[in-house]
Amino acid sequence: MMPKTFMPTVTTQEELEELQSEGLRWTVNHAYHGSSFYRKKMGEAGISPDTIGSLGDLDKLPFTTADDLKEGYPFPLLSVPEDKIVRVHASSGTTGKRKVICYTQKDIDDWANMFARCYEMAGLNRKDRVQIGVGYGLWTAGAGFQLGCERFGAMAIPVGPGNRDMHCEAMADLSSTVFCCTASMGLLMAEEIHRRNLVDRISIRKIIFGAERHSTTMRRKIEKNFGIEESFDIPGLTELYGPGTGIECQRHEGIHYWADYYILEIIDPETLKPVHIGEIGEMVVTTLRKEAVPLIRYRTRDLTHIIPQSCSCGSVLPMHGPLLGRTDDMFIIRGVNIYPGQIDNLLSQEAEVGSEYQVTLKRASGQDYMTVRVERRETTDYSKDKETISRLEDNIKRHLLVRGKVELADYGTLPRTERKSKRVFDKR
Ligand code: ZN
Numbered sequence: 001m002m003p004k005t006f007m008p009t010v011t012t013q014e015e016l017e018e019l020q021s022e023g024l025r026w027t028v029n030h031a032y033h034g035s036s037f038y039r040k041k042m043g044e045a046g047i048s049p050d051t052i053g054s055l056g057d058l059d060k061l062p063f064t065t066a067d068d069l070k071e072g073y074p075f076p077l078l079s080v081p082e083d084k085i086v087r088v089h090a091s092s093g094t095t096g097k098r099k100v101i102c103y104t105q106k107d108i109d110d111w112a113n114m115f116a117r118c119y120e121m122a123g124l125n126r127k128d129r130v131q132i133g134v135g136y137g138l139w140t141a142g143a144g145f146q147l148g149c150e151r152f153g154a155m156a157i158p159v160g161p162g163n164r165d166m167h168c169e170a171m172a173d174l175s176s177t178v179f180c181c182t183a184s185m186g187l188l189m190a191e192e193i194h195r196r197n198l199v200d201r202i203s204i205r206k207i208i209f210g211a212e213r214h215s216t217t218m219r220r221k222i223e224k225n226f227g228i229e230e231s232f233d234i235p236g237l238t239e240l241y242g243p244g245t246g247i248e249c250q251r252h253e254g255i256h257y258w259a260d261y262y263i264l265e266i267i268d269p270e271t272l273k274p275v276h277i278g279e280i281g282e283m284v285v286t287t288l289r290k291e292a293v294p295l296i297r298y299r300t301r302d303l304t305h306i307i308p309q310s311c312s313c314g315s316v317l318p319m320h321g322p323l324l325g326r327t328d329d330m331f332i333i334r335g336v337n338i339y340p341g342q343i344d345n346l347l348s349q350e351a352e353v354g355s356e357y358q359v360t361l362k363r364a365s366g367q368d369y370m371t372v373r374v375e376r377r378e379t380t381d382y383s384k385d386k387e388t389i390s391r392l393e394d395n396i397k398r399h400l401l402v403r404g405k406v407e408l409a410d411y412g413t414l415p416r417t418e419r420k421s422k423r424v425f426d427k428r
Contacts, residue, residue, distance in 0.1 A: 006117035006152070008260040011316055020263055021054040023288025028052045028061070031294045034079030037072055038296065058263065058286065063272070064298045066099070069239070074100045077293045085292055090138045091238035098138075101238055102292040108147070110289060114258050115148020115244035121315075122206060122232045123250050124178060128154040131176035133185050134210045135161045140242025141210055145180045148244055154178075161185060164192050171202045179207045183214035183222065190225030199227060207231040210243055215348035215355055235323055237300055239293070240285055246320070254307040254319030262287045264320065265297070266306055269327040270337070280305045280339065282327050283320070301327045303339050331424055333361060333368045336402050340423050343372065346395050352380045352388045356414040363428040370404040372396065378411045 010016045029049040031038040042048065045062045052060065069076040075085075076099070086105045090098040103111070124130070130149045136142030142160060149156040157176055159167050167189060170176060181189065186207055193199055204226055209219070223231050235255060236243025246257035257264055266281040267274055275281040283300045303326065307319040324341025331338055340359070347353055357374035372392070380388075389406045396404040 004153075006113050006120050008258075008316060010260060013316065016259055016316055017055060019260055020288060023260075024055060024058065024263065024286065025049070025052060026289070027287055027294045027296065030291070031077075031079050031296060034294075035077055037068070037077060038079065038294075041068075055263070058265070058297070059274075061286075061297050063284065064296055066299075066301070069099045070097065073097055075102055076100070077295075078102055079294055080104055080292050088138075089140045089143065089238055089242060091140070099238060103241075104291040106289075106291050107241065107293075110261065111144065111241040111244065112147045112151035114241065114261055115144050116152035117258065118208070118232075118234055118244050118247040119148060119152040119154060121247050121249045121256060122208060124152065124154055124206070126153045128178050129157060129174060129176045130154050130178045130180060131157040131159055131167070131170055131174075131204075133159055133161055133167060133179060133181035133189070134243075140236065140238050144236065144242040144244050145208075145210070164189065168192060168196060168198060171204060172198055175203045177203050177205050179204050179226075180210065181207065182210050183218055186222040186226075186231075187218060190222045194225060202226075205229050208247075209233050210236070215344050217348045217355060233322065235302075237285075237302070239295060239298060239300070240287065241290070249311060249313045249315065251311055251313045253309075253311050253313075254321055256311065256315055256317040256319050259318055261289065262295070264306070264318075266304070266320075267299075268337070269299075269301075269330065270332075275305075277306055278308050280321075280324060280337070280342065303327060303330070303341060329424070331359075331361065331426060333370050334402050336400065338400055338402070342400060343423075346392070346399055347374055349395075350388065350392055352377055352384055353392070353408070354378070354411060356416070357423060358414060359424045361424070361426045361428050368428060370402065371407060372404050373407045373409055373414070375409050375411050375414055380411075 010019055032042055032049050041062055047060060084104045085102045087103045088100050090100045132142060132145045134141035134145055146156045146158050157170055157174055159170055205228055207228055219231055232248050234243055234247045236245050246255045248255055263286040265274060265284040267284055269282040280303055283302045283304055285295055285298050285300060287295045303324040305321045307321055311319055324339045329340050347357055354375045354377050357372055360371045362369045385408055392406040
């Protein structure tokens with residue numbers, strides 16, 4: 001028997017667009033009739049379900065934001081009767097109340113299929129043993145990784161976060177082949193495995209990283225320490241089911257996203273207009289079959305860009321780039337929007353510098369100036385400074401389209417914090 005596939009039923013762009021138009025009509029109709037909030041919001045924008053016929057009508061719909069999720073607390077945007085809800089998850093809101101998101105049984109099934117597709121795309125098979133090191137509970141992470149694994153048909157080993165003893169034991173004794181974790185956890189485990197001399201006793205061949213921004217440098221280090229073939233980046237958002245809304249395929253040309261489950265738009269967070277294809281902007285999502293809490297042009301505040309080319313793997317599923325942080329972290333210099341994630345990316349491609357940096361913005365004689373101060377690597381000596389600086393300044397100009405002055409600092413001299421480090425100092 002052929003193994004079951006979780007890939008889309010459509011195979012061409014035209015079919016995909018038709019499916020999206022159909023899903024859009026269904027969602028607008030469903031949300032309008034199921035949720036007084038959406039009905040009111042559409043009414044205010046002069047829209048009824050009849051207004052939305054195809055994808056081309058998408059931009060007539062008003063945006064939804066995280067603030068709209070506060071309004072209906074605890075069950076915001078609910079578009080089905082409460083007795084249809086079979087589960088809730090919540091994300092840790094950075095301010096105020098958590099975002100509680102409801103799921104119907106169909107939503108849970110769809111999510112399982114989406115996540116099973118992630119494992120399929122990463123090249124797993126039914127014999128894989130998937131050790132899950134992300135959080136269980138109200139969070140979507142653990143539930144998503146496990147649900148998808150069982151739906152896919154591999155063996156789930158739900159260890160949860162932390163607990164390095166149990167993780168080492170499970171890896172060695174149960175011969176786990178895939179490890180799912182955040183990048184920070186991956187780094188800790190990579191060190192732990194070396195410390196305990198377990199490298200020869202473990203069989204991990206792939207690592208799947210859950211949603212946490214990390215640099216390429218960090219990822220390569222984890223891959224090397226584990227001695228694995230490859231690793232994958234999996235994005236996700238509680239409002240949009242949870243983790244598993246896309247993944248890199250084995251060609252690693254970008255993150256394939258599930259365009260048969262949601263529409264992705266990229267907008268300029270300042271003007272709210274779509275950016276040119278390939279430019280960085282805010283991800284806005286519209287779900288195509290989500291029942292309990294459909295999303296209509298929901299502003300995620302996550303930043304990325306659409307990759308215009310299709311992947312050499314031949315999949316009909318489009319790709320976006322890595323997540324580059326949140327719109328809240330954006331700053332503007334000389335009319336250009338810059339995101340700290342872009343600077344992370346640039347620096348992680350430079351061999352002589354580490355991951356710690358600070359950006360300072362100043363104003364002098366009516367002009368804005370940017371200085372990027374970055375640490376040398378532990379092993380880098382001063383003799384390469386001049387070349388490193390000129391390479392980085394060239395790259396900044398080429399990729400960020402503004403000039404920036406680069407300064408190098410000694411390894412370990414920039415402040416470190418366990419929480420999110422403050423990297424941008426705007427002194428204008
Ligand atoms: Zn691909």
